[in-house]
Amino acid sequence: MYLTPSMAKLVHEFNKLPGIGPKTAQRLAFHILKISATEARVLASAIIEVKDRITNCPICYNITEDSPCSICKDTTRDHGLICVVEQPSDIIAMEKTRVYKGDYHVLQGAISPLDGIRPDNLRINELLMRIQQEKVKEIIIATDSDVEGEATALYLERLLRTMVARVSRIAHGIPIGSNIEYTDEVTLSKALESRRIL
């Protein structure tokens, strides 16, 4: 009632974005008012371009503008290694480590019966096809460590055990730089259980 119709609409749209409350949405809308029409158009077209240009890689189901994606195409990477993740954003986190040089496979979610997500809603069949067609030496399961991620990891481990020479799960334990004192008991139990002999 205090905003003009187009401002109210913009605030409403910004408010739909994750982590943007009504106050931030209003601040963003007033920012859009302040910037030049050209700058606003650049932002608007960036939003539309992302939707127009990005597809999923037909091999690994990561987001890409080329087909196949730059990782699947990269001949310097080890295509015998596949790291299975839930979301494309997980690949960004993995790539930032600069340690991993294998391929990926994006499940596009995790098994979650409560949300109606069963194994056949994920890209698991596509992973099985890759395993049959490519020479896969190892599958690294890097799903999240929440309930859904752990359930998915367990499901994949049982499914793939007989098909691939090695199936592994990324390690869970105390994050680097944190104190034992402030580590939650579940993480600490897991860290004890997974201790390495020195």
Added chain:
Amino acid sequence: MYLTPSMAKLVHEFNKLPGIGPKTAQRLAFHILKISATEARVLASAIIEVKDRITNCPICYNITEDSPCSICKDTTRDHGLICVVEQPSDIIAMEKTRVYKGDYHVLQGAISPLDGIRPDNLRINELLMRIQQEKVKEIIIATDSDVEGEATALYLERLLRTMVARVSRIAHGIPIGSNIEYTDEVTLSKALESRRIL
């Protein structure tokens, strides 16, 4: 390098918005990827529409889609009362009180010699014209209580004193609901200075 070109561009554009850091920008960009193309288009067009439709009211310089704005047009409001604010967003805050029933005048900034903003860069001449043309009984100065806002208030008070029957400044003191103990010394000094006789 880990994002596709169009995603990198969208993250860059979101990162330009106030209060949106690189992590939030990335989360927002992935959110745009997830929503439908229609929803993305609605957001993009809301951004453009705001720039296309909104102008300044030729009387009070508030943002508006009509000319003059709904407040200046409203015959139930007291047009003899003008509340002077820095920004259109200040009007929203004032209107939310539901107490004020007069008009507004948006300066579009505050005097700030360091940023090169002098009185003639603000809508002060337009305010003087309104005072000459309309029957103004009182000007309420509601600029911010920071250095620039106080300088602007002082400037306006001196300028308008002889032209308008009453020039007032909104009260400064302890915010309702807060403790004396945690009130900063400048606010507390001001609250003491502006004490009301009971």
